[in-house]
Amino acid sequence: MNETLQDTVTRICSSFSGDRSRLMDVVQAVHDECGHVPRPAMEMIAQELGISRVEVESLISFYSFYTDQPQGQVVIRLCNDIVDRMSGMDRVAQAFSAELGIGFGQTTPDGTISLMYTPCIGMSDQGPAALINDVVVTNLSSDSAREIVQELKLHLDPTRLIKHLGDGNNAHELIQAMVNNNIRLKGDMLFSVINRGEALNKALNISPMEVIRAVKTARLRGRGGAGFPAGMKWEYTRAAKGDKKYVMCNADEGEPGTFKDRVLLTELPDRVFAGMTIAGYAIGAEEGILYLRQEYAYLKEFLENVLQKRRGDGLLGQNVMGKEGFNFNIRIQMGAGAYVCGEETALISSCEGLRGDPKNRPPFPAQKGYLGYPTIVNNVETLCCVTKILELGPASFNEQGTERSAGTKLLSISGDCKLPGIYEVPLGIELSEVLKMAGAEDAIAVQVGGASGQMVAPEDFNRHICFDDLSTGGSIMVFGAQRNILEIVHTFMDFFVEESCGYCTPCRVGNQLLRQRLELIMEGKGEPADLENLEELCQTVKTCSRCGLGQTSPNPILSTLKHFRPVYEAMVQEEKDGFQPAFDLRESLAVSERIIGRQSVHVHS
Amino acid sequence: MNQPVTFFIDGQVIQGQPGQTILEAAQDARVYIPRLCYREGLSNFGACRVCTVLVNDKPVAACTTPITEGMMIENDTERVQNYRKDLIDMLFVEGNHFCMFCEKSGNCELQALAYRFRIPAPKYLFQFPQREIDASHPDIFIDRNRCILCGRCVRASKELDGKNVFQFVGRGTEKRIAVNADQLSDTDAVVTDQAMDACPVGAILKKHIGYTIPVGKRVYDHQPIGADIEDSAVASDT
Numbered sequence A: 001m002n003e004t005l006q007d008t009v010t011r012i013c014s015s016f017s018g019d020r021s022r023l024m025d026v027v028q029a030v031h032d033e034c035g036h037v038p039r040p041a042m043e044m045i046a047q048e049l050g051i052s053r054v055e056v057e058s059l060i061s062f063y064s065f066y067t068d069q070p071q072g073q074v075v076i077r078l079c080n081d082i083v084d085r086m087s088g089m090d091r092v093a094q095a096f097s098a099e100l101g102i103g104f105g106q107t108t109p110d111g112t113i114s115l116m117y118t119p120c121i122g123m124s125d126q127g128p129a130a131l132i133n134d135v136v137v138t139n140l141s142s143d144s145a146r147e148i149v150q151e152l153k154l155h156l157d158p159t160r161l162i163k164h165l166g167d168g169n170n171a172h173e174l175i176q177a178m179v180n181n182n183i184r185l186k187g188d189m190l191f192s193v194i195n196r197g198e199a200l201n202k203a204l205n206i207s208p209m210e211v212i213r214a215v216k217t218a219r220l221r222g223r224g225g226a227g228f229p230a231g232m233k234w235e236y237t238r239a240a241k242g243d244k245k246y247v248m249c250n251a252d253e254g255e256p257g258t259f260k261d262r263v264l265l266t267e268l269p270d271r272v273f274a275g276m277t278i279a280g281y282a283i284g285a286e287e288g289i290l291y292l293r294q295e296y297a298y299l300k301e302f303l304e305n306v307l308q309k310r311r312g313d314g315l316l317g318q319n320v321m322g323k324e325g326f327n328f329n330i331r332i333q334m335g336a337g338a339y340v341c342g343e344e345t346a347l348i349s350s351c352e353g354l355r356g357d358p359k360n361r362p363p364f365p366a367q368k369g370y371l372g373y374p375t376i377v378n379n380v381e382t383l384c385c386v387t388k389i390l391e392l393g394p395a396s397f398n399e400q401g402t403e404r405s406a407g408t409k410l411l412s413i414s415g416d417c418k419l420p421g422i423y424e425v426p427l428g429i430e431l432s433e434v435l436k437m438a439g440a441e442d443a444i445a446v447q448v449g450g451a452s453g454q455m456v457a458p459e460d461f462n463r464h465i466c467f468d469d470l471s472t473g474g475s476i477m478v479f480g481a482q483r484n485i486l487e488i489v490h491t492f493m494d495f496f497v498e499e500s501c502g503y504c505t506p507c508r509v510g511n512q513l514l515r516q517r518l519e520l521i522m523e524g525k526g527e528p529a530d531l532e533n534l535e536e537l538c539q540t541v542k543t544c545s546r547c548g549l550g551q552t553s554p555n556p557i558l559s560t561l562k563h564f565r566p567v568y569e570a571m572v573q574e575e576k577d578g579f580q581p582a583f584d585l586r587e588s589l590a591v592s593e594r595i596i597g598r599q600s601v602h603v604h605s
Numbered sequence B: 001m002n003q004p005v006t007f008f009i010d011g012q013v014i015q016g017q018p019g020q021t022i023l024e025a026a027q028d029a030r031v032y033i034p035r036l037c038y039r040e041g042l043s044n045f046g047a048c049r050v051c052t053v054l055v056n057d058k059p060v061a062a063c064t065t066p067i068t069e070g071m072m073i074e075n076d077t078e079r080v081q082n083y084r085k086d087l088i089d090m091l092f093v094e095g096n097h098f099c100m101f102c103e104k105s106g107n108c109e110l111q112a113l114a115y116r117f118r119i120p121a122p123k124y125l126f127q128f129p130q131r132e133i134d135a136s137h138p139d140i141f142i143d144r145n146r147c148i149l150c151g152r153c154v155r156a157s158k159e160l161d162g163k164n165v166f167q168f169v170g171r172g173t174e175k176r177i178a179v180n181a182d183q184l185s186d187t188d189a190v191v192t193d194q195a196m197d198a199c200p201v202g203a204i205l206k207k208h209i210g211y212t213i214p215v216g217k218r219v220y221d222h223q224p225i226g227a228d229i230e231d232s233a234v235a236s237d238t
Ligand SMILES: Cc1cc2nc3c(=O)[nH]c(=O)nc-3n(C[C@H](O)[C@H](O)[C@H](O)COP(=O)(O)O)c2cc1C
Pocket: A221, A222, A223, A224, A225, A226, A227, A228, A230, A250, A251, A252, A253, A254, A255, A339, A340, A341, A342, A343, A344, A345, A377, A378, A379, A380, A382, A383, A547, A548, A549
């Protein structure tokens, strides 16, 4: 038995040339073959890659898709983001649990099926949704959950659960998913006719500096959330000294309520890869990496095939499109379930085969990124925009949008609205207009920008979606009158506590304390002063955290404290007896009373 | 000789060497910036955030940020000190710290910072986590209850001892220090490793030498942490 495990590990490690930086791939491969990474395998991997066992353990224990414990051959991961909760996740959870006879976090006694929760899987427009191994099941109900379990018990083959195919390329033979694109509004930029090769050809006919100039003239800002000017990032990276340079495409799409990159990868992969190739030409890179979240593993084979075709057609490889001396290739790096890996320096760590800890800055990735080489990280949509800018010229890009927020933006709208899905709108559009399109006029609150964004109240629905006002990487979550604001915020805090990498104090501890404070308020154990304390703690976490996660995680609390304060005020009260309401004297004494074997006279008299 | 870099901390003009971090350059100029995960001789880590300063109003970790010409740094102001107090509070409630029973008392940097910041008791709720101890090694004791995840042992083992005894496992609130085996006694750790001196708190303790330095004669028993760096021996600035 051990002999075979050793053989497996040796084979896998040598298929990655014993390269320590490919530890993610090695672990993934062992995981795929064994269903988990047995502890003896950690030692073997360490030996083969020349590292220590605890480093292997360190990586495995970081990512939620990896485990060192045996689990079922089938793993059901039910998405527990807020929108899925609102569309009936609890009933689905109960059905799964009852039919399997196990709770969440458990495996059936026969060891075949495991059940667990997972944060947003990018299907908020078709929830409740779950991943069953790589297979995505959507629009779940308690009935369909029961049927799924009954079927799985018969064949343990998730692919046989696919009964119908989704729209567009979701029906492609290499995807075969039940997922729907739900594209509701096509703009001229992103969802327009594809002229494969045209943009790249135009780019290769001008100098790299001219390509960068075109991107700058278009005033393209990053679509991943931060809005950093793309041309400027490229210019820095081009100017940085380095024997090699790298282009990374961020397809981690972990921000709850965001699912537009999934649709771009499904429908316009050529445009994404063209954008990466153009970026490679512009900065002087020969290698690109697409970092694909594990939740989108069902797209991997399709994307590999698109890459293969591009290689065959001379759009990738040596002397791309006949351009002497320009070589460029792209590989796909799978993530393994960690929201923080969408943060660009954590993404780089992950690609290097490390825990997904963000890195200290400076140095910035433009100076020292992947393996120490100058690197750009751009969002999927940003790179699609690049392709269109080269194809149609910068002027046609920035004729839409505003001065500081040029172009169109994909929004992924979900929650209490009639038409959830993807909308391509010009930046600068009023939120109210977007809500009208989606059939969400009754909204009482809208979370713009995902869990790390802000909660907007109706009096602010006339604000604009753009980088300088309501900024979003795409996520718009709509809440109707029946929703409880504090519960929504609490769900977001659960998410941040779960997803904090734990490197720095304010985020690791602060988010936990914020959630606890919030819970006490929700239980009616808060006092008015707690609202100020909560706000203060938010500021410390925002100010002192090391990366964007902790710097934004207090946003849902801060924005609701500001715009929905009465909701909090209704829950807190001044205590008459002088005790803090959160302090339970009886409970505090219970343990010592048990030890001494009698009750305290003062409390019980 | 490199051109010195001129910058300002709380209005004071300071000159540092190019490539120095804010924390190092300040220290050379006898300005103390509180710190926990920083340790001279180890790579900079940036985890505890106790060294947070404001540079032109933007918060950064002084231990990982290089100085640049003309930088305006806010260090010893109420706002910045309050952030630091909050962070120290967080570290106390996150773990299980029992100063009065701890062998490290008086030599503990976390405790010393609490004294310097005049924190009688943390303002946040204790989290009472369940954490494991490892007493397997004949000469070394690990108590994760007191660990503040500063990573000094990890770096010292790697960078100074040329070993890899310690690493982090888990993430978020589940993050823990782990050893390169099932337990410490199965690793190549020895008590003379520099990693065993790197712990700022009582999470890594040496056996057999408890209380050989009596309470009252310990590093921070007579002067606050940081006083050795500052000009004046008394730090009553917080
Ligand atoms: C916690 C966290 C998660 C992030 N997740 C993503 C993501 O999933 N996709 C993305 O493109 N950017 C994400 N970002 C932003 C990236 O750090 C980075 O700014 C972006 O990829 C740069 O590309 P752009 O300039 O093209 O937007 C995230 C940032 C943080 C702090």
